[in-house]
Amino acid sequence: MIAYTIYLPQIKGLLKKWALELNIYVPTMVEKGFFEFRPWNDQVEIAWDYDLCYTTLKKFILPPRENIIFFDMKKYSASPVTEAPKQLLFGVHPYDIKAINQLDQLMEMDSPDVNYQARRDNTIIFGLEPVHVAETAFWSSMNASKVDLGYDLYWTRISPGAFFVQVGSARGEEMLKVEGPVEKSNFTQKEAARRAHLKILAEAEKQTLKFDWSRTPELVNKFFNNRTFWREKAKTCLSCGSCNLVCPTCYCFDIQEEADDLLQKGRRYRQWDGCMLRGFAEIAGGHNFRDNAWERYRHRYMRKGKYIFDKLGELGCIGCGRCVKACTAGIANPRKVYNEIWEAIKNEI
Amino acid sequence: MKSDFSPYVPRSATLVSKQELNELVTLFEFAQDSGKPLAHRPGQFIQVSVYGVGEAPFSVSSPPRTDHNNFELAVRRTGSVTNALHALEVGAKIGIRGPYGSYFPMQKFVGQDFLFVAGGLGYIPIRSVLHYMLRHRDEFGHITLLVGTRNPKERIFTDQLAEISKRNDLEVLETVDTPDHGWKGNVGVITTLFPKISINPETTNVATIGPPVMYRFVIQECSKLGIPQNRIFVSLERRMKCGLGKCGHCQINGLNCCLDGPVFCYTDIAGLGEAL
Ligand SMILES: Cc1cc2nc3c(=O)[nH]c(=O)nc-3n(C[C@H](O)[C@H](O)[C@H](O)COP(=O)(O)OP(=O)(O)OC[C@H]3O[C@@H](n4cnc5c(N)ncnc54)[C@H](O)[C@@H]3O)c2cc1C
Ligand code: SF4
Ligand code: SF4
Ligand code: FES
Numbered sequence: 001m002i003a004y005t006i007y008l009p010q011i012k013g014l015l016k017k018w019a020l021e022l023n024i025y026v027p028t029m030v031e032k033g034f035f036e037f038r039p040w041n042d043q044v045e046i047a048w049d050y051d052l053c054y055t056t057l058k059k060f061i062l063p064p065r066e067n068i069i070f071f072d073m074k075k076y077s078a079s080p081v082t083e084a085p086k087q088l089l090f091g092v093h094p095y096d097i098k099a100i101n102q103l104d105q106l107m108e109m110d111s112p113d114v115n116y117q118a119r120r121d122n123t124i125i126f127g128l129e130p131v132h133v134a135e136t137a138f139w140s141s142m143n144a145s146k147v148d149l150g151y152d153l154y155w156t157r158i159s160p161g162a163f164f165v166q167v168g169s170a171r172g173e174e175m176l177k178v179e180g181p182v183e184k185s186n187f188t189q190k191e192a193a194r195r196a197h198l199k200i201l202a203e204a205e206k207q208t209l210k211f212d213w214s215r216t217p218e219l220v221n222k223f224f225n226n227r228t229f230w231r232e233k234a235k236t237c238l239s240c241g242s243c244n245l246v247c248p249t250c251y252c253f254d255i256q257e258e259a260d261d262l263l264q265k266g267r268r269y270r271q272w273d274g275c276m277l278r279g280f281a282e283i284a285g286g287h288n289f290r291d292n293a294w295e296r297y298r299h300r301y302m303r304k305g306k307y308i309f310d311k312l313g314e315l316g317c318i319g320c321g322r323c324v325k326a327c328t329a330g331i332a333n334p335r336k337v338y339n340e341i342w343e344a345i346k347n348e349i
Numbered sequence: 350m351k352s353d354f355s356p357y358v359p360r361s362a363t364l365v366s367k368q369e370l371n372e373l374v375t376l377f378e379f380a381q382d383s384g385k386p387l388a389h390r391p392g393q394f395i396q397v398s399v400y401g402v403g404e405a406p407f408s409v410s411s412p413p414r415t416d417h418n419n420f421e422l423a424v425r426r427t428g429s430v431t432n433a434l435h436a437l438e439v440g441a442k443i444g445i446r447g448p449y450g451s452y453f454p455m456q457k458f459v460g461q462d463f464l465f466v467a468g469g470l471g472y473i474p475i476r477s478v479l480h481y482m483l484r485h486r487d488e489f490g491h492i493t494l495l496v497g498t499r500n501p502k503e504r505i506f507t508d509q510l511a512e513i514s515k516r517n518d519l520e521v522l523e524t525v526d527t528p529d530h531g532w533k534g535n536v537g538v539i540t541t542l543f544p545k546i547s548i549n550p551e552t553t554n555v556a557t558i559g560p561p562v563m564y565r566f567v568i569q570e571c572s573k574l575g576i577p578q579n580r581i582f583v584s585l586e587r588r589m590k591c592g593l594g595k596c597g598h599c600q601i602n603g604l605n606c607c608l609d610g611p612v613f614c615y616t617d618i619a620g621l622g623e624a625l
Contacts, residue, residue: 068357071400076442078400080355110608111593114355224622252597255590259401266401268357275597283588284427287561289601289623299600299623307603 244274359444468559
């Protein structure tokens, strides 16, 4: 493992250098206790100790709306569009890196998604060890408190003025050295980083699944036909789709298009969609394959708890707790849903 | 930045001919502007673009053929893209992506008997399989075709059906749910045709396509006849956007209907709560 120690006063200079080549986004407090990734400039104060950024980072790689083709209605031809600004996401927590790693795999599978991949290739990710845990988060039990890949650098604050920076890629290391040589970390600094990790792990353990995450697929699948359970859980669902919108691992989209006034040229774009919205599975003739809110609700928990696992070998929920916060009905909560299923099954035996 | 390849970019094709099949359904014959054959297999679908309006999935209704490169779609008018297609004149262009999805494993059926059960628009994709078999008639055994429609006005491909009914190398039975004055044939839902057919369950494969409500009943009848699950094939319709296994609209439990389907062997979906 290669690691360097970077001191707080060095960071501004580095950011200024990097900003010449890329758009930089950093976590910052937008309201008291409320954090978001925002464009960096030297007036922006980086919230090194944020607990959760509310809007998911998928927006930087799979934007809410993105052009996919331009078409010419006269020539009847179309050309691909891939917009991929060079960007740096600085300060990403490991659970969010895990979510991006998952999207990387899903977008590569079967038919590689060129739009996603172009953006991803131009996105540099600097991870950051969390020092606070959001009250709705439960990532430590979702196998998401540590990632081994998916970052170019991984930053851990080891003292008020210093970071232990682990190298994840050659391009990350190069960026660290743009201003000249940097200090190689010593054993004490490495130990400090390890302790910081253990400390946050202990804090994150306060809210968890009550069983090992790897049992989720089997448990949730056992409950698929338990309509009473799903009906009861989704009784107050507003089908608003907020839980989809804020989820870092939700990636479903709709495809739409618009033409210019002269009907000569136009563009086709995709935009975020959500399986919790009523018309998501409706087809011509009005038949809806998930007509009831509880069927859509069940689908979401099946997808996070089983279907994604069947594809990737890991859960589709990384335990960020964003949906828990977002749901006005107070019913979106994978931790609770899976725990309740576990309790019920445990008591049956 | 521009990359030169994207799976979302359609190719152009030209409308060669069109023929009304009933008040709402029209048959379209297209030729790819590349001059190449579509190279689809029976049961696959393509994504059709009318630029400025949108894109929608349609089954290829014609069988794969080697004598010319045109292909056929039969489209029911129901919304924006389908209406725009109906408004096209011969010579007009569309965009196409695909063919996509799974198909009927024709090689597996060689030497075997076949039972087609087509409800309503389900006949459109069935037609691709059926006519493939008729073009390679000597490779297959006994063929039985059951066609059910809600009422005589909604029947499609009536001329072609009348023609193949005359052949003595296949059995064709038709029914309508609600007859009108002129209707002289069978009346009743499609399962009422089952007592009228004689098939050998040991050697028969089934392809059934129709409205969502139909499948359970047809499969029940097939099971009664003693046809095993692994020889029953269905094609399922779902909402589709990307056709590439990404957008999530077409999911059936953990499967993507656009990639794993639309054609499924019943064994592979029998345990899925969202399939039928
Ligand atoms: C694999 C497959 C094969 C099909 N084959 C045929 C065929 O051979 N002939 C035929 O007439 N129809 C076929 N369909 C149905 C056809 O795709 C829809 O009728 C068409 O998408 C409606 O588009 P529209 O723009 O006219 O309707 P819209 O104006 O978009 O909406 C009208 C209705 O269609 C539904 N709808 C919208 N988009 C889709 C979509 N992508 N998939 C399904 N429903 C949608 C809407 O929920 C709405 O109820 C097939 C569908 C699938 C999935
Ligand atoms: S399901 Fe909820 S907790 Fe899990 S990753 Fe999505 S938003 Fe986060
Ligand atoms: S679970 Fe909550 S956030 Fe999700 S659709 Fe229902 S009401 Fe909206
Ligand atoms: S149509 Fe998009 S995933 Fe199947």
